[in-house]
Amino acid sequence: MVSSRLTRKDVQVLSVLGRRPLEPIKVLSKEADMTTTTFSKRMKQLYNEGILISISAEVSYSSVGLEQFFFFIETPFETIAIVERALDLHPYTRFRVRCLGETNGHFVMFAVPTGSLPLLLEFFEEIGSLGLIKGYRYDVSISSWAYTETDFKHYDVIDDSWDFDWRWWEVNFPETPSPLQDTPSVFSYMDDRDMRILRQLTIDARDKKKEIADRAGIPNYHLTRRIKFFDDNNVVDAYRVIVHRNASRLFSTLLFECRCPISVTERFHHAVRELPFQSTQIPTKDGFLLQTALPSLDLPNLGSILQKHCDDVKVSWSDYDSSMRYWFWDEPYLNGKWLSTRKYMVKEVLAGLKPMI
DSSP states (O other), X not given: OOOOOOOHXXXXXXXXXXXXXXSOHHHHHHHTTSOHHHHHXXXXXXXXXXXXXXXXXXXXXXXXXXXXXXXXXXXXXXGHHHHHHHHXXXXXXXXXXXXXXXXXXXXXXXXXXXXXXXXXHHHHHHHHHTTSXXXXXXXXXXXXXXXXXXXXXXXXXXXXXXXXXXXXXXXXXXXXXXXXXXXXXXXXXXXXXXHHHHHHHHHHTTSOHHHHHHHHTOOHHHHHHHHHHHHHTTOEEEEEEEEOGGGTTOOOEEEEEEEOOHHHHHHHHHHGGGOSSOEEEEEETTEEEEXXXXXXXXXXXXXXXXXXXXXXXXXXXXXXXXXXXXXXXXXXXXXXXXXXOXXXXXXXXXXXXXXXX
């Protein structure tokens, strides 16, 4: 449990990292109005205190031959631990968290090999037949996701409170936003070295390049060249600043399921980037899903704006302490393909559950 209160210097460091996550210390310290020594020392201290966890790459899974699906699972309380173990064992789970509200159970994100959705559904049917879940529903994203990082300039370290002008945010929604687009696949131009690099970038992209290259088993020059390839082809959507929310008393993550026309989804897709709270907007065929971490006092403000612009809004509260974020996993990539057999995606996962059933 992180009990530290953020200082003014902490806020400056985290704010600059949110805006420029990969810039050199010299650039970051200048923007934060600190010496490089002070900035480096404070950032290291944030890591050591468990406040700053990592700077993690958000991979554009469509670019690497994977499809993203998210599931809402109705899980009985007595089987929660077993279901979480099943999700941990599944090779293509990307994120899971317990939730309460519209869905009582789990919210889970997967990135599976293109065309393997039937095997993922078979996996859920099997754990359902074992009585581990009551039911599930799922959706698929129709374009790239929108991300925003926590902007601590709206945070008062003395009062431990947030100040954001929600009226300004709503008034400045774009009237004619650009259309939604997905990232084209460059999977055929990648190999196992790229997958190892992506794993390291999701663990912490601010690690020294030599350390990343060593762990990926490649020379430094190759890492530099492939990161440029990733940048040129939007293989990485964003770099997420993973901060322990207890440090600033942010409300646990909320999941808003919004049904609306595509034009509204497009407007929110651009507007979300102006929020000062770490958020992810996932466009769907019927609207969008918004995952965000809010102070409790700001929940009515966002909720009322969503209700005003959307045809229907459902909300679930999620338990941050139970969440599990999985780094990009390169192991299922073999001989230029992702493993997508019934044995690998269903039977071996279920076999791993036997000691708990």
